Amino acid sequence: MAEEISIIRAVLEGQVESFRELVQRYEKPVIGMIKNIINDRVDCEDIAQDVFLTAYRKLSSYDPARGSFSTWLFTIARNKGINAAKKKKITSINNLPENSDPSAPADKLTQQEFFGRLDKAMQNLPVKQKTAFIMAEFEELPYEQIAQIEGVRIGTIKSRINRAKARLRLALKGFEED
Amino acid sequence: MKSEELYNQWKRHKSQTEVGQDFSEKVMRRVYLYEQKKGEPLLNMRRFFDSFCTRPLAKTVVVAAAVIIGFARIAFSIYLFLRA
Numbered sequence: 001m002a003e004e005i006s007i008i009r010a011v012l013e014g015q016v017e018s019f020r021e022l023v024q025r026y027e028k029p030v031i032g033m034i035k036n037i038i039n040d041r042v043d044c045e046d047i048a049q050d051v052f053l054t055a056y057r058k059l060s061s062y063d064p065a066r067g068s069f070s071t072w073l074f075t076i077a078r079n080k081g082i083n084a085a086k087k088k089k090i091t092s093i094n095n096l097p098e099n100s101d102p103s104a105p106a107d108k109l110t111q112q113e114f115f116g117r118l119d120k121a122m123q124n125l126p127v128k129q130k131t132a133f134i135m136a137e138f139e140e141l142p143y144e145q146i147a148q149i150e151g152v153r154i155g156t157i158k159s160r161i162n163r164a165k166a167r168l169r170l171a172l173k174g175f176e177e178d
Numbered sequence: 179m180k181s182e183e184l185y186n187q188w189k190r191h192k193s194q195t196e197v198g199q200d201f202s203e204k205v206m207r208r209v210y211l212y213e214q215k216k217g218e219p220l221l222n223m224r225r226f227f228d229s230f231c232t233r234p235l236a237k238t239v240v241v242a243a244a245v246i247i248g249f250a251r252i253a254f255s256i257y258l259f260l261r262a
Binding site: 017020023027028029031036048053056110111114115137138139172 | 181184185187188189191192193195197198201202204205206208209210212213
């Protein structure tokens with residue numbers, strides 16, 4: 001945290017190159033979060049670039065007393081992701097597994113169907129449930145940080161994630177019997 | 179395979195993120211471009227013209243204003259002619 005603040009201070013003092021360190025540190029979770037919100041592997045890097053550029057432009061408004069840099073950055077990523085998803089209204093499922101075992105076609109089919117159902121159900125979640133679920137399950141952020149990003153209480157986040165999981169379970173109903 | 183096992187596989191799959199090798203380079207290029215533009219004077223005619231050309235609404239407003247001014251001028255000329 002203290003090290004990050006010194007990097008931020010250096011950037012604000014005109015050492016633009018120091019910002020690269022922040023980009024390299026957070027590129028993976030930011031791209032991952034956006035990829036899962038918009039369900040598109042191609043456009044997520046462009047949106048992630050916008051996230052970092054916005055963060056750079058607004059860096060002087062970041063207040064360490066109000067939270068960590070990652071929370072502030074993930075809030076920008078979440079908002080940009082939601083806006084992009086609204087524009088694109090992506091419903092197609094294009095994130096099927098890449099590394100399934102080719103020697104087991106029946107298993108692969110089952111897995112693809114399972115993944116497809118989950119992807120579809122996740123994309124159809126209400127946006128607040130979807131972002132909370134993505135941050136908790138895929139980015140493994142603590143509930144406290146998710147609550148800060150979403151601007152709500154921890155209890156609300158827990159409830160959103162539980163409701164999201166319940167919807168996903170519903171989407172898989174009957175899967176094992178198939 | 180059990181649902182729980184498949185769910186964990188799906189979670190792992192969704193958690194995997196590939197980052198383009200030159201991602202940070204692309205971001206930094208945009209950052210430097212932003213810094214360069216920030217240093218330019220505010221009243222840059224070329225930048226004004228470029229931004230004007232890329233905004234259809236601005237073009238429409240200017241054309242509409244020109245038409246209104248044109249009509250007003252004709253009406254004023256007719257008024258002056260009739261008054262004389």
